[in-house]
Amino acid sequence: MNLIPVEIDSIRIGQPLPCDLVDSNGILLARKAFVVASRADLEMFYNRSGGLFIDGVDAEALRKAYIDQLQTLMRKEKSIGEIAESKLMVDKATKREVVTTDRVDWRDLQVEAHILLRDPNREHFKWRLEHVFRTLQRESHRNPNGVLFALIQLSASETSMYSATHAMLVSVMCGLAAREVLAWPEHVEMLLCKAALTMNVSMTELQDKLTSQKRPPDDTQLAQIDSHAQRSVDILKSVGIEDPTWLQAVAEHHAQAPGDLRSKTPAQRLARMIQRADMFAARLSPRLSRPPVPPAVAMQACYFDENKQVDEAGAALIKAVGIYQPGSYVRLASDEVAVVVRRGTNTSTPRVAVVLNRSGMPTAEHAVRDTSQKDYKVVASVAHSEVKVQIHLDRLLPLTQTTGNDRVW
Structure with a gap:
């Protein structure tokens, strides 16, 4: 039995357990579906057994219970603070392993990314980011067509979690171009994908709001948009992201910097790739103020640079995902x-x-x-x-x- 410790605060009082709870020796404390009646009962279990544990094979059941909890809170229109208080039942001191399953529930992943980006100032941010990134990376290697299909379909049909879906699509597109076309090293691809996922972390809530706003952004919103790149860098630093290339790529992901990729610094190359993919993906998504454009039209916008020349990063993206992308x-x-x-x-x-x-x-x-x-x-x-x-x-x-x-x- 592969025992994984769980946090006492993550167990919901008055709700059925999603799996068995055991002690540090694997001895059963409470069976699946048992309802813990009070905090006192839970503390008794914890103190008597030297902690609470689950069998590693139940990790996926816990993940599903966690996602179901988040979706329930969102349906009830709870505040982002209340939603962020939801905790995955895994002890923070334990090395976490991403659970590999044969099938990704894309709407579940959408929720995970939404919570991650709407509340970045929490202790679990880095792990949650790694979880979303690893899932996207695994599926991009296993079935890139399926990843593009799911994310492009969701981008064109789902507005309530626009920012998260947009970030995932940009990350996947960048990763495919880096790996399949430009043959960039794996560590560079990883940095690129993570930078793309976190580029708009400071304005996730605003992005979601703008998709359902009929009027143009007001002066306050425009100021937030103009400053979001640096504010995203500040947030990433506050949660422990220290890689200078990652941070600079986020800081410059809206820079208009045409030219040969080889003439740029490593961070500028990542920023340019993100900028081109960001431009494409934004045009796919519907807003009340405008309908989405056909993907082939959106792709043309990123193919030519600010000087009307073929853009190297844009061309790599088109070669990676096609003129007609899965999902279009x-x-x-x-x-x-x-x-x-x-x-x-x-x-x-x-x-x-x-x-x-x-x-x-x-x-x-x-x-x-x-x-x-x-x-x-x-x-x-x-x-x-x-x-x-x-x-x-x-x-x-x-x-x-x-x-x-x-x-x-």
């Missing part, structure tokens, strides 16, 4: 509308799944088309707002898996 919609030569599920043999020939037939009616089954074939070539991008079909991630994510006939570039 396209119209085919067959007059069908399809959602992109996999990158193809080149940037403009993805594999797609039909969602609207030639008559514009939703399809019961999602036939997969190879757009490198003349009859099914892509003739146009289609904005998410124009496709009145509900996409079920669980149903379509299996189609994103790369097959032996696909080449990832």
